[in-house]
């Protein structure tokens with residue numbers, strides 16, 4: 001397929017097996033390769049597209065038959081041909097250099113040009129990403145080379161090497177987020193920045209999202225959750241959708257101070273969700289595709305939020321402790337200048353987009369694992385009830401951050417879910433200059449990647465690793481062996497907020513309801529984030545001793 005963003009090839013994954021999946025196209029998993037931009041991550045699982053058939057209409061003219069039944073003009077075909085040739089040559093050369101490079105770690109670079117991309121992606125769909133990694137670790141050691149999405153890559157799995165990726169001691173690692181995604185996150189979002197600009201922005205975001213700084217928003221988040229849950233009694237609820245809504249409104253509230261009662265929250269949601277869908281879709285910038293809709297939604301978000309940001313600049317901020325994160329961002333300077341309105345919009349939207357999937361999927365997996373382990377669910381209920389009674393006695397109603405201390409077992413469940421699902425499968429960087437890892441030379445331009453599975457599912461660190469066992473975390477996790485939020489200079493800025501949202505949701509769900517599973521969520525996929533492929537629906541019933 002020829003699009004504004006390049007030339008694309010489509011191919012099905014999973015041996016054309018039919019799967020019940022939100023990420024299927026007519027029942028099959030389909031992946032697209034942008035062979036002209038040849039960037040890692042320009043390849044994604046197709047989202048909810050029902051059809052990828054496109055037509056390119058020649059202005060005022062008839063349509064010319066093209067590749068795979070798609071109509072294109074001869075000039076476009078010629079350009080496409082040149083792009084393909086260029087990409088093939090480039091990929092062949094990078095693949096060949098990876099084969100010959102004896103200073104790089106051992107490994108398999110797979111097929112000429114395509115490398116190991118197909119088996120890598122297939123493992124993500126088949127919930128066997130950990131096995132894909134484990135096989136190679138066994139053959140080549142904890143640091144191995146591969147060739148993915150037209151780029152030579154080195155995957156590091158040992159704790160020491162992973163640390164190099166996270167700490168970037170020589171300051172030569174750049175963001176690995178693919179350009180097509182950066183167009184949605186925004187070029188000034190934390191995920192897209194590098195060097196000092198990134199360091200400053202990261203610190204600012206991380207500081208403003210600490211729970212200690214979000215105290216005034218916690219009671220609002222609590223009210224929002226209760227309001228949403230008050231409609232659940234007697235209904236069947238799509239848990240992912242419901243929690244995504246709560247998370248989205250929480251993030252909007254935490255950043256902008258926008259209350260969910262305000263219809264602005266709904267307007268923001270109606271644009272953020274398509275933008276998010278685009279991040280998980282194939283980046284084909286062509287009318288009708290998820291990616292195209294996402295880019296449009298992103299433009300509209302700018303139109304909606306930039307005037308708001310301008311107003312904020314003119315409104316006086318409260319005291320230091322009352323400031324919302326955006327007020328601190330307004331004062332933030334980069335290269336001696338205040339951030340532009342567009343850059344601010346990128347930072348806010350980029351952070352909200354980064355934060356929607358993780359907490360909602362983690363909550364769904366937590367409920368799923370607890371359902372499968374009734375004694376653990378009972379333990380969670382007992383702990384939550386104890387806290388509820390304590391709060392009733394003291395006349396305190398709203399949830400507060402100090403309540404987390406009384407929910408130790410629920411926090412253990414939260415940690416165990418993050419470990420066993422490997423919520424985010426890993427992290428990616430680009431070597432901006434030649435570097436040395438574990439005695440191997442990684443050339444400039446190669447990707448350095450890590451996967452969390454070899455650490456989170458390592459029996460030496462976690463005996464019987466595939467067993468869901470929250471008691472492993474009776475003592476707090478060892479930060480070198482527990483990496484769901486990454487570490488170091490690019491560590492997740494939303495980890496405390498995630499913990500609050502997931503633990504608070506479990507508290508309210510268990511103290512107020514009993515439930516039965518109506519649909520079980522289907523299979524699990526690992527890439528680009530761990531999630532269920534089907535609907536996870538629960539029928540809720542209010543507990544007799546509770547009024548909603």
Ligand code: HEM
Pocket residue numbers: 190191202209251350351352354355356357358359362423424426427428483484485486487489490491492493494495497498
């Ligand atoms: C279960 C929930 C979450 C998980 C597992 C998760 C995981 C991660 C990981 C592994 C990274 C680091 C990636 C790397 O090293 O390249 C990251 C970065 C990031 N996360 Fe999260 N995250 C979660 C929730 C959130 C939330 C709620 C927010 C928003 C408030 C958020 C915002 C971000 C941002 C902005 C970055 C980029 C930080 C930077 O590059 O400086 N995340 N996340």
